[in-house]
Amino acid sequence: MSMKTNRRAMLFALESEYNDGATTPEAATDAVLTREITVTPLSGTDIERTFVRPYYGNSPRAAGEKHVESVVEVELNTSGTPGTPPPWGKMLRACGFSEVIEEGVSVTYSPVSEDEDSGVFFTHVDGNLHKGRGAHGTAAFTLNAESMPVIRFTFRALISPVTQEQLPSVTLSQWRAGLAINSVNTAPLDFMGAVVPFNQFSLDMAGQVIHKKIVGSNDIQITGRSPSGQLMIEDPGVNAKNYFEVSQRADTGALKITHGKTAGDIIEISMPEVGIESPTYSDLEGTQMLSINYSPEPIDGNDEVTIVVK
DSSP states (O other): OOOOTTOEEEEEEEOSSTTOSOOOOOTTTSBOOOSEEEEEEEEEEEEEOOOOOSSOOOOOEEEEEEEEEEEEEEEOOOOSSTTSOOTTHHHHHTTTEEEEEETTTEEEEEEOSSSOOOEEEEEEETTEEEEEEEEEEEEEEEOOTTSOOEEEEEEEEEEOOOEEOOOOOOOOTTSOOOOOSSTTTBOOEEETTEEEOEEEEEEEOOEEEEEOOOTTOOOEEEEEEOOEEEEEEEOOOTTTOOHHHHHHTTOEEEEEEEEOOSTTSOEEEEEEEEEEOOOEEEEETTEEEEEEEEEEOOSSSSOSOEEEEO
16 A cells, blocks of 8 residues: 555654654644645765776765754644643744743743753654654744744754654644734734835744764754744835935844733744845835845844744
8 A cells, every 4th residue: 555645743852862862752642733744764965985096987975974854833822721832832942942931921931052952852653653862943934914824844853763663642732723814814014114015924044053063072953043034024114214224334123023912822033133135116016015035133142033922
């Protein structure tokens, strides 16, 4: 019987310490409700073996260090209870974020530059089980009008043998339905001192996740980040806010998006200082828009992006 590409599942759990060898995600508590799952079982490079011979032809290759990579996209939702982490929170922690819980009020995620949490993922591909331990990753957020808000995680992990396993019977009730991006659920952007309607918002944390090429120190590490994003906003006119002048003078300012309007449903992504590239004009069904690339910048360190769920 042929295997089916749409019969997939993913489990994810945080490790007690890096590559502890004991953490096993459970189908009842650690299943991920995904929009997409892809897995690269043998990611990495091979070693060229170059020979000089009296004839033409390819030289053989040797296997280099390999790791397993898994990409998963989920809805950006909440737990429904202020102060209770959202179901994607532990995956974000493995992407270089801290988690601070204020009981009954909020959960706040901020980037860190050391001692990042690591995780274990079990990616099931209709009978083939790909285990990744010592996993680190990076996250990208997309909140576009008339669509669902999503986070796209890209994880790299230490490789394990691929085994044949039955698909797990997962529990997904902890994954509440996300709220669509629209005028009912989402506020206009607070962007450099102006409130502007928007059509597109994205933020890519661009974490640098590397597989160390050091014999005897075979780890997956986060070694940096270079977050950036794109906006498409309704052109406010230069009398209201001159973003061309802002770009030309290399000024910076705050950017915040708030999604959800009642307690338990609210997600705020805040950046206290962003710089922008030269805005360009675009058209949206006859409405003049501005397309703007931006880059968050730290002020005191590890504060360029804050995600609050409340």
